[in-house]
Amino acid sequence: EPEVTQTPSHQVTQMGQEVILRCVPISNHLYFYWYRQILGQKVEFLVSFYNNEISEKSEIFDDQFSVERPDGSNFTLKIRSTKLEDSAMYFCASREGQLYEQYFGPGTRLTVT
Amino acid sequence: AQTVTQSQPEMSVQEAETVTLSCTYDTSESDYYLFWYKQPPSRQMILVIRQEAYKQQNATENRFSVNFQKAAKSFSLKISDSQLGDAAMYFCAYRSAGASGTYKYIFGTGTRLKVLA
Incomplete structure (x- = not known):
């Protein structure tokens, strides 16, 4: 069965x-x-993307964040200057279409030190 | 704005027994979807069951069933004949069903289910 994949599984970076x-x-x-899900908190919506553009973003998704679908298969989230x-x-x-549920990837744990 | 509340951070159930996980939500919309997702440790979230708000009949998927009370804005998940593999974090999620919109999910905080052998 097709799956959403994410890489890396864990990323450690400096502030x-x-x-x-x-x-x-x-x-x-x-x-x-x-x-995103901060440890111990609920899963929060950041951004949605359709037809090569952002369709909705939350207030968490500020100017430090950007998304891109560079090659028709990958979908990336960039954080410019991590905190x-x-x-x-x-x-x-x-998600495939309007009536269909979302399929989730396994997640990337980001640790900022 | 819609909210989803899961008031049980953790639940335990004996293998082969039945357990019910609670979820309440708040919305002014009349048409929407509700979901239960299961997240095993270090694994992705997997859809367990879906309920369309316009359907009065409660959804059922094998050992999993829901008790959907639209007026009370309640959406509980019942797991029958619990198995060790049911141990996971369970998330309740809400999604609008309007013709336009991004259909983002609004999640509860999750309930960690432990299954005791």
């Missing part, structure tokens, strides 16, 4: 550094999402 989290959605899916509070598990998800 102020840029990180790129990568996701490969399921191939025929059209809608893409990033969520300690960016430490979290980041989940990518994709």
Whole structure:
């Protein structure tokens, strides 16, 4: 069964550094999402992406964040200058169409030191 | 804005027994979807069951069933004949069903289910 994959599984970075989290959605899916989960807290929506543009973003998704679908298969989340509070598990998800549920990747644990 | 509340941070159940996980939500919308996702340790979230708000019948998937009370805005998950493999974090999620929109999920904080042998 097709799966959403994410790399790396764990990323450690220093405060102020840029990180790129990568996701490969399921191939025929059209809608893409990033969520994050700070340890012990709920999973929060960051951004949704459709037709090569952001369709919605949360207030967490400030100018330090960006998303891209550079080559038709990968879907990336970039954090330009990481802060300690960016430490979290980041989940990518994709969806086929309007009526379908989202499929989630295994997550990338980002640790900012 | 919609909210989802899971008031049980952790639950335990004896193998082969039945357990119910609670979820309440708040919304002003009349049409929406509700989901239960299971997240085993270090694994991705997997859809357990889905309920469309316009359907009065409670969804069932094998050992998993829901008790959907639309007026009370309650959406509990019942796991029958619990198995060791059911041990995981369970998330309740809400999604709008409007014709437009991004259909983002709004999650609860999760309930960690332990299954005792």
